[in-house]
Amino acid sequence: MTVTKLKPVDAVVVGVGVAGSIICQELAAAGLSVVGLERGRMVDPAQDFAMPYAHDEFRHDSRSNLIQNLSRETITFRNAMSETALPMREIGSFRMGECVGGAGVLWGGLSWRFLPWDFETHSRTVERYGKKHMPEDCTNQDWGITYDELEPYYDQFEHIYGVSGKAGNLNGEIQTGGNPFEGARSREYPNPPTQATHAGHLFGQAAASLGFTPFSPPTSGSTREYTNLYKLMLGQCQRGGFCSSFTCAMGAKGSPLTAVLPAAMKRSNFELRALCNVIKVNLDSDGKRAVGVTYIDARGRTVEQPADIVIITSYTFNNTRLLLLSGIGKPYDPVSNTGVVGRNYSYQATGSVKLFFEDKTFNSFMGGGGSCTAIDDYNGDNYDHSGMGFIGGGYIVVNSRGAAPINNHPVPSGTASWGSGWKKAVAHYYDRSFAISSHGGCQSYRTNYLDLDPTYKDANGLPLIRMSFDWREPDLKMSAYVTKKAAEIAKALNPSKMSSNPVSGKYNIVPYQVNHNTGGVIMGSDPSTSVLNKYLQSWDVPNVFVIGASAFPQNSANAPTETVGALACWVADAIKEQYVKRPGLLV
Amino acid sequence: MPDSSAAPANAWLFLTRAEARFIDAALARLIPADELGPGAKEANVTCFIDRQLASGWGSASRLYRMGPWQDGSPQQGNQSRLTPQEIYRAGIRETNLHCARVHGRNFDALPVDIQDGILKELQDGKIELESLGSKRFFNMLWKNTEEGFFADPLYGGNHDKIGWKLVGFPGVAAANYVDLIGRHDEPYRVTEPVSILDIEQGRVQVDAQGSPKHIRIKPAGAPK
Structure with missing residues (x-):
């Protein structure tokens, strides 16, 4: 095999999505020579998502070609270690992006910060409830970084993506109209919050009547024209829907394509190479230092890109897989409970309550851009868990995404599943229904993990990543509890029919749930239980950094994107301000 | 007003005429024309399904297709080696064989109440097809019916925006x-x-x- 060896660069970035694009821009702006490698294709929003094609639900959602092409690479899955993992042959539970911008092109825009509790779930639980309260076999651990340390970088990300919202806690002072449970913010959001939809408004009224504090959660669907930190202009969201799975034709959704890459692309010391699939991080002879990466380019050539710093910023699965394929960090073994790479894979437990009305209409097709009304009273440790048998929780939300009709034509349970009865119910309820979600987190457990599959391979002949995962009793209890609270709010709205659907039974990879897979390359303060230190730097190979939701030691209830972006800002700073001046372990 | 009572005449990319008759008949029961207006057959969803089957989707172009093949738990999802083209071809042929054996005629020539019964049995996995579970065939047909009824008319279905008018989208x-x-x-x-x-x-x-x-x-x- 001929290998083309290229000229060395200062930094090579593997995967140009939410994290990778920020790293590319920040390091290039600091004067480093940077190459970004992306396995997916280039996307030109002005063409790929021009009006009216931007509003084609079937093209962009049902048959998206920006989601990972599984014919080349997938994952394998089993509920338990006693089973044989089988390949995920079609997309279901989650959707991995495959294009320049990654899943950051296709996201819905919800821009939550994590709660301060999320970063310290283990120590705060032990402190408040005692050690016995931690679920059996739960491997939760603190992140090694606190909310307060990350706050300036959350703020930075919000001013890159043009986040719209209302502060609930400004420097420790609770603010009317915002989320009173959020961590202290140093300043307001760059843009004002979204206006409630009819459904959101009713939910907010009912929640307030029960003593809760409803608010409009933060979103990257910009509520006004906004010039961001990189001097790029975001448009104003028109509330027309078509956001998640789509890219905004108005340029209103903060994404790598709108908010970051156009700035990076102007720099001569940055080069973006699309359709380049990295298969390995190359190490020197003693395995202590990365010398670059090997990738397969669009023409099928094997190319070696030498670099002083390797920053891996692909999705949770490939971040983990690339470390395992490259021999960086000790692979996790759940039997002996040793090793680290692949440890603490987690997900999110999301339940819902569906409400149907006879006398109300909602203009359900309006919304999107993160048009939500939520309460945070049952998230994290915002309520007393004594004697409950679980930790964590979820936020309760009406998310008015804009009801495109292929995916949104709900009928009450008990309706015929096809035929005239079904048709009547669809016609009647399409605009007379909405859902309240109980958007829950998920803890980490010893036997929920990622490793290399012993059997199945990708198109290059390399082993697929294998996911072993199932819901555990505490997470099911959490979902039942928070969904019951959502149902109480629903009842106050007097729907003619409603149904309650907490997470139950075994984890099933078939129905779509949420694109929030986490863990596998987790950060922490102890090298025996984490792959990365608090600067997301490999303990074993200090010129390798790995950024993504893969770094989360357990999953929050909130969407991960903003925290991934904030971590990218945090690492960019650590590299620019510390590592470049003094290469080596930063901790 | 355009005439929305009938789908336009079609020529087929993938389906045989007999298969198109089967799908037309099934669509007329799945989303029937009734007092609320025209249904999936009138919305030309058969054309939508034909075009989808002729596309990369029909030959499973974006699905993982490497072996070894083996059945797993329901939570592990589809492990069938059949492509959508093969599922439709075998599903229609074998359902018609069942109809001929039990009722003496192909599906499309049966009275509607018997057709409804056959569709229900397919849905419940109660008809033994030789090549695949009948539930899998039904679920694919139903999913494509919903897609074709509500997708933009540029894909061949939702003729005259029948699906969108029904719900007010x-x-x-x-x-x-x-x-x-x-x-x-x-x-x-x-x-x-x-x-x-x-x-x-x-x-x-x-x-x-x-x-x-x-x-x-x-x-x-x-x-x-």
Whole structure:
């Protein structure tokens, strides 16, 4: 095999999505020579998502070609270690992006910060409830970084993506109209919050009547024209829907394509190479230092890109897989409970309550851009868990995404599943229904993990990543509890029919749930239980950094994107301000 | 008014005429024409399914297709080696064989109440097909029916926007709902939903950004 060896660069970035694009821009702006490698294709929003094609639900959602092409690479899955993992042959539970911008092109825009509790779930639980309260076999651990340390970088990300919202806690002072449970913010959001939809408004009224504090959660669907930190202009969201799975034709959704890459692309010391699939991080002879990466380019050539710093910023699965394929960090073994790479894979437990009305209409097709009304009273440790048998929780939300009709034509349970009865119910309820979600987190457990599959391979002949995962009793209890609270709010709205659907039974990879897979390359303060230190730097190979939701030691209830972006800002700073001046372990 | 009572005549990319007759007959039961208006057959969903089967989707071009093949738990999802083309071809042929054996005729020639019974048995996995579980065949047919009924007409189904008119979906969104989203008691309804095909064929006016201008039905009591 001929290998083309290229000229060395200062930094090579593997995967140009939410994290990778920020790293590319920040390091290039600091004067480093940077190459970004992306396995997916280039996307030109002005063409790929021009009006009216931007509003084609079937093209962009049902048959998206920006989601990972599984014919080349997938994952394998089993509920338990006693089973044989089988390949995920079609997309279901989650959707991995495959294009320049990654899943950051296709996201819905919800821009939550994590709660301060999320970063310290283990120590705060032990402190408040005692050690016995931690679920059996739960491997939760603190992140090694606190909310307060990350706050300036959350703020930075919000001013890159043009986040719209209302502060609930400004420097420790609770603010009317915002989320009173959020961590202290140093300043307001760059843009004002979204206006409630009819459904959101009713939910907010009912929640307030029960003593809760409803608010409009933060979103990257910009509520006004906004010039961001990189001097790029975001448009104003028109509330027309078509956001998640789509890219905004108005340029209103903060994404790598709108908010970051156009700035990076102007720099001569940055080069973006699309359709380049990295298969390995190359190490020197003693395995202590990365010398670059090997990738397969669009023409099928094997190319070696030498670099002083390797920053891996692909999705949770490939971040983990690339470390395992490259021999960086000790692979996790759940039997002996040793090793680290692949440890603490987690997900999110999301339940819902569906409400149907006879006398109300909602203009359900309006919304999107993160048009939500939520309460945070049952998230994290915002309520007393004594004697409950679980930790964590979820936020309760009406998310008015804009009801495109292929995916949104709900009928009450008990309706015929096809035929005239079904048709009547669809016609009647399409605009007379909405859902309240109980958007829950998920803890980490010893036997929920990622490793290399012993059997199945990708198109290059390399082993697929294998996911072993199932819901555990505490997470099911959490979902039942928070969904019951959502149902109480629903009842106050007097729907003619409603149904309650907490997470139950075994984890099933078939129905779509949420694109929030986490863990596998987790950060922490102890090298025996984490792959990365608090600067997301490999303990074993200090010129390798790995950024993504893969770094989360357990999953929050909130969407991960903003925290991934904030971590990218945090690492960019650590590299620019510390590592470049003094290469080596930063901790 | 365009005649929405019948789908246009079709020529087929993938389906045989007999297969098209089967699908037409099944669609007429799955989403029937009734007092609410035309159904999936009239919406030309058979054409939608034919075009999908002829596309990369029909040959499973984006699915993981490497072995070893083995059955797993329901939670592990589809492990069938059949492509959608093969599922339709075998599913229709073998359902017709069942209908001929039990009822003496192919599916499309049976009375509607018997057709309903056959579809229900397929859905419940109660008909033994030789090549695949009948549930898998039914679920694919039903999913494609919903898709073809509600997708933009450019894909061949949702003829005359029958599906969108049924539920009141306005199609491609107008430029600005910002001022409307707070008017909670004002249903937003249009005289005619707007499809991508409408815009490309010049039937609908668009603004400078390419968003269509909806013609709204004024809600009762709303100011002019």
